[in-house]
Amino acid sequence: MVIAFLSGKGGTGKTLFSVNLASLVKDSVYMDCDVEEPNGHLFLHPEILNQVPVNKIIPVFDPDLCVGCRQCVDFCRYNALAFIHNQVHIEGSLCHGCGGCKIICEHQAVRETAHEIGHIDIGKSNKINTMTGWMNVIEEAATPIIEEMFDHVDKTKLVFADCPPGASCSVMACIKNADYVVVVAEATLYGQENLKLILELLTEFNSHYGIILNQSNTQDNPVKRYIMERNIPILGEVNYELELAKRSSMGEIVSISKSRYHSMFKKFLYQILKEANYE
Ligand code: SF4
Ligand code: SF4
Structure with a gap:
């Protein structure tokens, strides 16, 4: 109990x-x-x-596959993503590991990795x-x-x-x-x-x-x-x-x-x- x-x-x-x-x-x-x-x-x-x-699962962005559409950045409600110098950057402490950015990316540029919290x-x-x-x-x-x-x-x-x-x-x-x-x-x-x-x-x-x-x-x-x-x-x-x-x-x-x-x-x-x- x-x-x-x-x-x-x-x-x-x-x-x-x-x-x-x-x-x-x-x-x-x-x-x-x-x-x-x-x-x-x-x-x-x-x-x-x-x-x-x-651990929590956070996204990792592949610069070779990313076309810079910024859909993932706009999608993230926790403001964990930013597009700077032609690359997606993540602030891991703000990411809630919802997986939404991976789903929304149409270019398979997002994979996931474990991050110890x-x-x-x-x-x-x-x-x-x-x-x-x-x-x-x-x-x-x-x-x-x-x-x-x-x-x-x-x-x-x-x-x-x-x-x-x-x-x-x-x-x-x-x-x-x-x-x-x-x-x-x-x-x-x-x-x-x-x-x-x-x-x-x-x-x-x-x-x-x-x-x-x-x-x-x-x-x-x-x-x-x-x-x-x-x-x-x-x-x-x-x-x-x-x-x-x-x-x-x-x-x-x-x-x-x-x-x-x-x-x-x-x-x-x-x-x-x-x-x-x-x-
Ligand atoms: S949605 Fe995919 S292709 Fe678009 S900026 Fe994000 S990672 Fe890059
Ligand atoms: S997994 Fe969710 S919270 Fe984390 S960066 Fe992607 S959209 Fe934002």
Whole structure:
């Protein structure tokens, strides 16, 4: 079963929850899908056992066959192509590998080649399995790396997928591969606006989800009001606590190191698995 941890914005506590909850389950998988800046490894320090490269297919242009009609350049919606000095040039980081330019070329001047955009580290950290996706610097397409991670992961295990922030294609890749979604929300007005976006997406995908309210102990909590008005299931709340913030910022897995937090995260785990109908 895949449980995906999402938020409308960064810094709400997705990694805090996914790392601490995964650490409570023997032989679970912690999967860091935030491939632009994965940070779960700072808590787990996994031993890397295998590294899988991730490629995308990009076009290569044959100057001997190209007649300079520029149809491919006009076709590319991602502005990855330019015709300069009588040659087609490609900016590989902008290419989405759709294959359209190859199809549109009537002169067989386009062939395709593999271009590495990142890799997946597969490892082990104490009793849990880890997968970390990394996107190469200057690349822009995170989704193929995330899709490859979901293709590789053993879904018979309990998988805790730490997803990217926002509501982009890479987040959608996580949603469509998840059996249950935990949205970690932050009690601010900005948090509320981002939460709305993610809830719209979840409705679109008809996803099964619940919400954890992080830093819930503010005087005025617009997010809690918003959620309660709509009868959205709340999985639990965590108040802001300096000790938890300090320990986590040092990369401590508090669900293992401190009995008080162990009980707190155990309760969350129980509630999530119950809502997700995990047997
Ligand atoms: S469509 Fe084919 S022939 Fe025309 S510019 Fe592109 S590669 Fe060259
Ligand atoms: S494969 Fe698609 S995205 Fe890439 S250059 Fe060709 S048309 Fe553009």
